[in-house]
Amino acid sequence: MNNKLKTVAKGIIDVSPLMIPVVPFGIIYGVIGMDLGIGPYMTLGLSIIIFGGASQIVLLQLFSGGASSLVILSSVAAVNARHILYGAVLSEHLSSLKLSWKIILSYVMTDQAFAVSNNYFKKNNKDKNYYYHLLGSGFTCWTIWQISTILGIVLGSVVPEELGLSFTISLTFLALLISDFRKFKNIIVMLTSGIVATIGYNTIPFKAYIIVAAISALIVAVLLTLIDLKKK
Protein backbone atom coordinates (compact mmCIF):
# COMPACT_ATOMS: atom_id res chain seq x y z
CA MET A 1 0.00 0.00 0.00
CA ASN A 2 1.46 3.38 -0.87
CA ASN A 3 1.97 6.07 1.69
CA LYS A 4 -1.03 8.19 0.68
CA LEU A 5 -3.45 5.29 1.00
CA LYS A 6 -1.88 4.34 4.33
CA THR A 7 -2.50 7.84 5.65
CA VAL A 8 -6.10 7.83 4.34
CA ALA A 9 -6.63 4.45 6.06
CA LYS A 10 -5.19 5.85 9.31
CA GLY A 11 -7.71 8.70 9.12
CA ILE A 12 -10.58 6.27 8.58
CA ILE A 13 -9.46 4.08 11.50
CA ASP A 14 -8.90 7.02 13.87
CA VAL A 15 -12.32 8.57 13.28
CA SER A 16 -14.32 5.31 13.24
CA PRO A 17 -15.07 4.97 16.97
CA LEU A 18 -16.46 8.52 16.89
CA MET A 19 -19.01 7.45 14.29
CA ILE A 20 -21.01 5.41 16.87
CA PRO A 21 -23.42 8.26 17.74
CA VAL A 22 -23.39 9.73 14.22
CA VAL A 23 -25.49 6.84 12.93
CA PRO A 24 -28.47 7.30 15.30
CA PHE A 25 -28.09 11.09 15.02
CA GLY A 26 -28.29 10.88 11.20
CA ILE A 27 -31.29 8.57 11.42
CA ILE A 28 -33.04 10.99 13.81
CA TYR A 29 -32.28 13.84 11.42
CA GLY A 30 -33.76 11.88 8.47
CA VAL A 31 -36.89 11.14 10.49
CA ILE A 32 -37.30 14.81 11.50
CA GLY A 33 -36.96 15.88 7.85
CA MET A 34 -39.65 13.44 6.75
CA ASP A 35 -41.93 14.34 9.71
CA LEU A 36 -41.75 18.00 8.74
CA GLY A 37 -42.85 17.07 5.25
CA ILE A 38 -39.93 18.51 3.27
CA GLY A 39 -39.64 15.22 1.38
CA PRO A 40 -36.78 12.78 0.79
CA TYR A 41 -34.85 14.86 -1.75
CA MET A 42 -34.69 18.00 0.38
CA THR A 43 -33.90 15.98 3.53
CA LEU A 44 -30.93 14.35 1.79
CA GLY A 45 -30.12 17.61 -0.04
CA LEU A 46 -29.55 19.35 3.31
CA SER A 47 -27.15 16.57 4.35
CA ILE A 48 -25.16 16.95 1.13
CA ILE A 49 -25.22 20.75 0.72
CA ILE A 50 -24.82 21.78 4.38
CA PHE A 51 -23.20 18.61 5.77
CA GLY A 52 -23.39 19.66 9.43
CA GLY A 53 -25.74 17.80 11.76
CA ALA A 54 -26.34 20.56 14.30
CA SER A 55 -26.86 23.20 11.58
CA GLN A 56 -29.33 20.99 9.73
CA ILE A 57 -31.42 20.25 12.82
CA VAL A 58 -31.41 23.92 13.91
CA LEU A 59 -32.49 24.93 10.39
CA LEU A 60 -35.38 22.43 10.43
CA GLN A 61 -36.46 23.37 13.97
CA LEU A 62 -36.55 27.08 13.19
CA PHE A 63 -38.19 26.53 9.80
CA SER A 64 -40.97 24.43 11.34
CA GLY A 65 -41.40 27.11 14.02
CA GLY A 66 -42.03 29.67 11.27
CA ALA A 67 -38.84 31.71 11.79
CA SER A 68 -37.78 34.19 9.09
CA SER A 69 -34.93 33.33 6.70
CA LEU A 70 -32.76 35.97 8.37
CA VAL A 71 -33.19 34.36 11.81
CA ILE A 72 -32.59 30.88 10.33
CA LEU A 73 -29.40 31.89 8.52
CA SER A 74 -28.06 33.87 11.53
CA SER A 75 -28.59 30.81 13.69
CA VAL A 76 -26.85 28.54 11.19
CA ALA A 77 -23.92 31.00 11.18
CA ALA A 78 -23.81 31.04 15.00
CA VAL A 79 -23.90 27.24 15.21
CA ASN A 80 -21.08 27.05 12.65
CA ALA A 81 -18.89 29.79 14.09
CA ARG A 82 -16.74 27.22 15.90
CA HIS A 83 -15.47 26.01 12.51
CA ILE A 84 -13.68 29.35 12.08
CA LEU A 85 -11.57 28.43 15.10
CA TYR A 86 -10.94 24.92 13.75
CA GLY A 87 -9.80 26.50 10.48
CA ALA A 88 -7.41 28.80 12.33
CA VAL A 89 -5.92 25.80 14.14
CA LEU A 90 -5.56 23.73 10.95
CA SER A 91 -4.32 26.64 8.78
CA GLU A 92 -0.83 26.04 10.12
CA HIS A 93 -0.85 22.65 8.39
CA LEU A 94 -3.09 23.32 5.39
CA SER A 95 -2.17 26.85 4.26
CA SER A 96 0.50 25.69 1.79
CA LEU A 97 -1.81 23.25 -0.03
CA LYS A 98 -3.37 23.90 -3.45
CA LEU A 99 -6.69 25.75 -3.50
CA SER A 100 -8.59 22.66 -4.70
CA TRP A 101 -7.31 20.70 -1.67
CA LYS A 102 -8.30 23.54 0.67
CA ILE A 103 -11.83 23.49 -0.77
CA ILE A 104 -12.23 19.70 -0.53
CA LEU A 105 -10.81 19.46 2.99
CA SER A 106 -12.91 22.43 4.20
CA TYR A 107 -16.09 20.79 2.93
CA VAL A 108 -15.48 17.63 5.03
CA MET A 109 -14.13 19.38 8.16
CA THR A 110 -16.46 18.19 10.92
CA ASP A 111 -15.85 18.30 14.68
CA GLN A 112 -14.76 14.66 14.71
CA ALA A 113 -12.50 14.87 11.65
CA PHE A 114 -10.92 18.06 12.99
CA ALA A 115 -10.21 16.47 16.36
CA VAL A 116 -8.52 13.28 15.12
CA SER A 117 -6.66 14.82 12.16
CA ASN A 118 -5.39 17.79 14.18
CA ASN A 119 -3.87 15.28 16.62
CA TYR A 120 -2.33 13.37 13.72
CA PHE A 121 -0.87 16.55 12.16
CA LYS A 122 0.75 17.54 15.45
CA LYS A 123 2.37 14.13 15.95
CA ASN A 124 3.37 13.26 12.37
CA ASN A 125 5.13 16.26 10.89
CA LYS A 126 7.48 13.95 8.94
CA ASP A 127 4.66 12.44 6.83
CA LYS A 128 4.60 14.63 3.70
CA ASN A 129 1.14 13.31 2.75
CA TYR A 130 -0.21 14.14 6.21
CA TYR A 131 -3.28 15.95 4.82
CA TYR A 132 -4.61 12.68 3.38
CA HIS A 133 -5.47 11.84 6.99
CA LEU A 134 -8.16 14.56 6.98
CA LEU A 135 -9.38 13.27 3.61
CA GLY A 136 -9.87 9.82 5.19
CA SER A 137 -11.47 11.02 8.43
CA GLY A 138 -13.62 13.67 6.72
CA PHE A 139 -15.03 11.42 4.00
CA THR A 140 -15.71 8.71 6.57
CA CYS A 141 -17.91 11.22 8.43
CA TRP A 142 -19.48 12.25 5.11
CA THR A 143 -20.30 8.71 4.01
CA ILE A 144 -21.70 7.64 7.39
CA TRP A 145 -23.79 10.82 7.58
CA GLN A 146 -25.34 10.34 4.12
CA ILE A 147 -26.06 6.63 4.69
CA SER A 148 -27.67 7.27 8.08
CA THR A 149 -29.73 10.15 6.65
CA ILE A 150 -31.04 7.77 3.98
CA LEU A 151 -31.75 5.12 6.64
CA GLY A 152 -33.80 7.68 8.58
CA ILE A 153 -35.70 8.68 5.43
CA VAL A 154 -36.43 5.10 4.36
CA LEU A 155 -36.84 3.20 7.63
CA GLY A 156 -38.05 5.86 10.10
CA SER A 157 -37.07 5.68 13.79
CA VAL A 158 -35.47 2.24 13.94
CA VAL A 159 -33.35 3.14 16.96
CA PRO A 160 -35.31 2.86 20.24
CA GLU A 161 -35.28 6.16 22.12
CA GLU A 162 -34.90 4.30 25.46
CA LEU A 163 -31.27 3.47 24.60
CA GLY A 164 -30.45 7.13 25.18
CA LEU A 165 -28.02 7.26 22.30
CA SER A 166 -28.02 11.06 22.30
CA PHE A 167 -25.83 10.72 25.40
CA THR A 168 -23.17 9.05 23.21
CA ILE A 169 -22.69 12.38 21.43
CA SER A 170 -21.56 13.90 24.73
CA LEU A 171 -19.40 10.84 25.42
CA THR A 172 -17.54 10.98 22.11
CA PHE A 173 -16.67 14.65 22.55
CA LEU A 174 -15.61 13.88 26.11
CA ALA A 175 -13.39 11.06 24.80
CA LEU A 176 -11.74 13.53 22.40
CA LEU A 177 -10.57 15.56 25.42
CA ILE A 178 -8.78 12.76 27.30
CA SER A 179 -5.34 14.25 26.63
CA ASP A 180 -6.52 17.52 28.24
CA PHE A 181 -7.57 15.89 31.54
CA ARG A 182 -3.95 15.85 32.76
CA LYS A 183 -3.30 19.55 32.28
CA PHE A 184 -4.51 21.92 34.99
CA LYS A 185 -4.90 24.93 32.68
CA ASN A 186 -6.93 22.91 30.19
CA ILE A 187 -9.25 21.75 32.99
CA ILE A 188 -9.95 25.40 33.91
CA VAL A 189 -10.60 26.21 30.22
CA MET A 190 -12.92 23.19 29.85
CA LEU A 191 -14.91 24.08 32.99
CA THR A 192 -15.31 27.69 31.82
CA SER A 193 -16.63 26.55 28.46
CA GLY A 194 -19.03 24.00 29.93
CA ILE A 195 -20.42 26.28 32.63
CA VAL A 196 -20.91 29.26 30.28
CA ALA A 197 -22.65 27.01 27.74
CA THR A 198 -24.96 25.48 30.36
CA ILE A 199 -25.98 28.91 31.68
CA GLY A 200 -26.18 30.39 28.19
CA TYR A 201 -28.11 27.52 26.62
CA ASN A 202 -31.48 29.11 27.41
CA THR A 203 -30.44 32.75 27.56
CA ILE A 204 -28.23 33.36 24.50
CA PRO A 205 -30.24 33.85 21.27
CA PHE A 206 -29.65 32.18 17.87
CA LYS A 207 -28.14 29.04 19.46
CA ALA A 208 -24.92 31.04 19.79
CA TYR A 209 -24.12 29.54 23.22
CA ILE A 210 -21.34 27.32 21.83
CA ILE A 211 -19.31 30.12 20.27
CA VAL A 212 -19.97 32.46 23.25
CA ALA A 213 -18.75 29.72 25.62
CA ALA A 214 -15.74 29.00 23.38
CA ILE A 215 -14.67 32.66 23.26
CA SER A 216 -15.12 33.02 27.04
CA ALA A 217 -12.96 29.93 27.55
CA LEU A 218 -10.29 31.21 25.14
CA ILE A 219 -10.17 34.53 27.04
CA VAL A 220 -9.50 32.49 30.19
CA ALA A 221 -6.80 30.61 28.24
CA VAL A 222 -5.18 33.94 27.28
CA LEU A 223 -5.21 35.06 30.93
CA LEU A 224 -3.68 31.75 32.02
CA THR A 225 -0.85 32.04 29.48
CA LEU A 226 -0.23 35.64 30.62
CA ILE A 227 0.25 34.41 34.20
CA ASP A 228 2.78 31.93 32.79
CA LEU A 229 4.74 34.70 31.05
CA LYS A 230 4.96 36.75 34.24
CA LYS A 231 6.41 33.83 36.15
CA LYS A 232 9.27 33.56 33.64
Place this chain on the structure above:
Amino acid sequence: MHWSLIFYAGVITFVTRFSMIFLLKKDILNDRAKKILSFVPAAIFPAIIFPPIFLDSAGSLDLESNPQIYAAIFAIIVGYFSRSIIATIFAGLILYWMLIFLFNF
Protein backbone atom coordinates in the same frame (compact mmCIF):
# COMPACT_ATOMS: atom_id res chain seq x y z
CA MET B 1 -38.90 25.33 2.31
CA HIS B 2 -37.11 26.70 -0.71
CA TRP B 3 -33.88 25.25 -2.12
CA SER B 4 -32.30 28.74 -2.00
CA LEU B 5 -32.47 28.72 1.82
CA ILE B 6 -30.65 25.38 1.88
CA PHE B 7 -28.08 26.71 -0.58
CA TYR B 8 -27.38 29.85 1.50
CA ALA B 9 -27.11 27.76 4.68
CA GLY B 10 -24.64 25.51 2.85
CA VAL B 11 -22.55 28.49 1.70
CA ILE B 12 -22.46 29.92 5.25
CA THR B 13 -21.37 26.55 6.65
CA PHE B 14 -18.67 26.15 4.01
CA VAL B 15 -17.34 29.70 4.47
CA THR B 16 -16.91 29.18 8.23
CA ARG B 17 -14.85 26.05 7.52
CA PHE B 18 -12.87 27.49 4.62
CA SER B 19 -12.21 31.11 5.67
CA MET B 20 -9.22 30.69 8.00
CA ILE B 21 -7.60 27.91 5.96
CA PHE B 22 -7.81 30.24 2.95
CA LEU B 23 -6.86 33.52 4.64
CA LEU B 24 -4.13 32.60 7.10
CA LYS B 25 -0.69 32.18 5.58
CA LYS B 26 1.92 29.83 6.98
CA ASP B 27 3.85 31.24 9.94
CA ILE B 28 1.58 34.30 10.17
CA LEU B 29 0.72 33.20 13.71
CA ASN B 30 3.32 33.69 16.41
CA ASP B 31 4.04 31.10 19.09
CA ARG B 32 1.73 32.75 21.57
CA ALA B 33 -1.24 32.68 19.12
CA LYS B 34 -0.48 29.02 18.38
CA LYS B 35 -0.36 28.26 22.11
CA ILE B 36 -3.78 29.86 22.60
CA LEU B 37 -5.24 28.09 19.54
CA SER B 38 -4.07 24.79 21.04
CA PHE B 39 -6.82 25.35 23.64
CA VAL B 40 -9.55 25.36 20.94
CA PRO B 41 -10.77 21.76 21.48
CA ALA B 42 -10.83 22.31 25.25
CA ALA B 43 -12.72 25.58 24.72
CA ILE B 44 -15.38 24.19 22.35
CA PHE B 45 -16.13 20.54 23.16
CA PRO B 46 -17.32 21.11 26.76
CA ALA B 47 -19.87 23.60 25.37
CA ILE B 48 -21.25 20.70 23.32
CA ILE B 49 -20.94 18.18 26.20
CA PHE B 50 -22.31 20.04 29.24
CA PRO B 51 -25.82 21.30 28.30
CA PRO B 52 -27.30 17.92 27.24
CA ILE B 53 -25.85 16.23 30.34
CA PHE B 54 -26.82 18.80 32.96
CA LEU B 55 -30.06 20.18 31.50
CA ASP B 56 -33.29 18.20 31.21
CA SER B 57 -35.58 18.31 28.18
CA ALA B 58 -37.30 21.41 29.58
CA GLY B 59 -33.93 23.17 29.83
CA SER B 60 -33.64 23.36 33.63
CA LEU B 61 -30.69 22.13 35.67
CA ASP B 62 -31.03 18.45 36.61
CA LEU B 63 -28.46 17.39 39.21
CA GLU B 64 -30.50 14.80 41.17
CA SER B 65 -30.78 11.21 40.00
CA ASN B 66 -29.23 12.10 36.66
CA PRO B 67 -27.49 8.93 35.38
CA GLN B 68 -25.62 10.85 32.67
CA ILE B 69 -23.56 12.72 35.29
CA TYR B 70 -22.36 9.47 36.93
CA ALA B 71 -21.67 7.87 33.56
CA ALA B 72 -19.72 10.94 32.37
CA ILE B 73 -17.61 11.00 35.56
CA PHE B 74 -16.88 7.29 35.14
CA ALA B 75 -15.91 7.88 31.48
CA ILE B 76 -13.53 10.69 32.55
CA ILE B 77 -11.84 8.38 35.09
CA VAL B 78 -11.50 5.57 32.53
CA GLY B 79 -10.22 8.06 29.92
CA TYR B 80 -7.69 9.52 32.36
CA PHE B 81 -6.09 6.15 33.08
CA SER B 82 -6.57 4.30 29.78
CA ARG B 83 -5.95 7.25 27.40
CA SER B 84 -8.14 5.30 24.98
CA ILE B 85 -10.98 6.98 23.08
CA ILE B 86 -12.89 3.73 22.54
CA ALA B 87 -12.56 2.62 26.19
CA THR B 88 -13.82 6.05 27.33
CA ILE B 89 -16.92 5.97 25.12
CA PHE B 90 -17.86 2.38 25.99
CA ALA B 91 -17.19 2.77 29.73
CA GLY B 92 -19.58 5.72 29.87
CA LEU B 93 -22.21 4.01 27.72
CA ILE B 94 -22.11 0.71 29.65
CA LEU B 95 -22.44 2.39 33.06
CA TYR B 96 -25.24 4.56 31.67
CA TRP B 97 -27.17 1.52 30.40
CA MET B 98 -26.58 -0.34 33.71
CA LEU B 99 -27.93 2.63 35.66
CA ILE B 100 -31.07 3.10 33.55
CA PHE B 101 -31.90 -0.55 32.82
CA LEU B 102 -30.73 -2.40 35.96
CA PHE B 103 -31.19 0.29 38.60
CA ASN B 104 -34.06 2.20 37.01
CA PHE B 105 -32.48 5.61 37.47
